[in-house]
Amino acid sequence: MARIVLGMGLAHTPQMHTPPEQWQTRIEADRKNPALWFRGKSYKWDALCAERAGENLAVQAEPEERERRHARANAAVEVLAEAWEKARPDVAVIMGNDQHELFVEDVMPAFTIFWGKEVQNMPSRDDQAARKPPGIHVAHHGHAPPQLLTHPGCPELGRHMIEQTMVDGFDVAQSQWLREADQRISFSTGMPHAYGFVYRNVMKDRVPPHVPVIINTFYAPNQPTAARCLALGRSVGKAIQSWDKDLRVAVIGSGGLSHFVIDEQFDHAFMDALVRGDHEATVNHPESWFQAGTSECKNWIAAAGALEGSGLKARVVDYVPCYRSEGGTGTGAGFVLWS
Template sequence: MAEIALGMWTSHGPTLSTSAEQWLLRVSADKKNRHPFRGEVHDFETLVELRKGEGLAEAVTLAERERRHAACQAAIAEMADRFVAAKVDVAVIMGNDQRELFLEDITPAITVYLGETIWDQPATAEQAARMPPGIHEAEWGHSPPERREYPCLPDLGTHVCEALVPQGFDLAVSKRLPEPAGHWSSGAPHSLGFIYRQIMRDEVVPNLPILLNTFFPPNQPTARRCFELGRAVGEAIRSWDKDVRVAVFGSGGMSHFVIDEDFDRMFFEALRNRDAETLCRIEDRHLQSGTSELKTWIAAAGVLFDTDLEGEVVGYEPCYRSEAGTGTANGFVAWQ
């Protein structure tokens, strides 16, 4: 039977694939947008006023941004080294889609990918021209320099579906990616591509992508539903009649596009204590915008809490880009 041998939770956002100077390319969008923060929604100027006592002016200096960027790169390298050392045969990746695959014509809550392979490639010049500032610059971190096909696990995906549908999980399935894409990128979502490129270092093992709609109301799965999904997927993996070592990933997070270090510390503590109820009780108003990607971490926790794996926080850096607290908190956890 299959053995779950490795668990990894990792951020995947643009701050990890752009320089400290390039982080500021996103500030113009920050100033235009309204941002969820601690259950409410604020404009940029209000956030600056709310957070004026936090010393963020120092956090956004170039020297501090460079220090945090370097720490993130060291953590990514450590995660990749641990992945190699674990010698896994296959992987299950809990990821999310941000209108890369699913557009407004249909947005499934949970999708299991059943294709034999999944492809990725760089954006075309026309797609790159449509990207917001700071996004194309990060593309190398999740898309290969040319089109590539990566092996997938349709047999495991089918086994997961056959196990979960009788339990009441209404799953969407997909056997191929759209061509041409309707979004500004093509191929695998960046939540998968980051794992392929930076954790697997382009040596991609056969993998099963499970994509959650974390971003787009009104059919976002709740935190509890994500955990229940993960627990059921874990049971299905362990009942899979294959003698393989499996890695399980949660790809996304942490708090962004407004950073909340207190929230992130609470989340780390819940992982450390295998505190499922704390994770399940997180309300949707606290899991919006980029922070919603932590639902992929919650789904992975549902798998991994039922194993005997243990681990630690490999790295955590709140990568601020403005005195409003905008940016991305990048976190990395490994259980072995």
């Protein structure tokens, strides 16, 4: 039977591949954002700044702090990359999400398991780059290579996961090939950046056979709940551990933690629950807390569910709140390793 030998949860924020002196290029988008979610409430810019005025967050967004935190976050990813290289799993299962890179409004599945023979990671076309929000394309190299790379899928495990999750009551979507990006909306072609970040920074573009699990964390009205993501992860874990191959498997959750508004208290409680193995505690907040970028915590939740019963223990590699403004916007960059 297959064995789960490694687990990871990591942020995939573009801030990590944006020069710190350019972090402020995203502030204009923050100012225009009509829904800045913080602790279950939606704020506009001025109201958010007023709400957080007492925290003196501007100090944490000063140039020297940006440089220091940028370096720390990237150093944490290197720790994960070293753990990956040491373990060299045969197969990976990556829990991630899509942000109008693969799926658009013609169809937006809540859960998709990809079981094709291969995936593509590739740079955006010029027209796609032009559609990206300000300050995003500068970080493109952090998840997309300069030229097309094709990576192997794992159809046998993917199909087994689909069959197991269906038995367990999940009507998952399934996919065997990546369609061309929508010319009107999509920001990229090939795999979403949640996966590309892992390919490039953890696996160093040496990607083993793997199964992408795509969770619609962002887009209403069919976002699966955090509890549902935990249950799906447990079903995936059951599938991996019942797969009749003597292979070593890694499970990775890509995304999060709190953003586009950082909530350090939430992030620390979330990671503490993972370290304790109290996965039920990760889903205790109302769904209003899992909105915008913070919704990507659901990818970690699904990964944690899959890692149950593996015997692996979680530890926090680092947590770096990467503030870019006095309103607390930025990314709570967390990094957790199960070994």
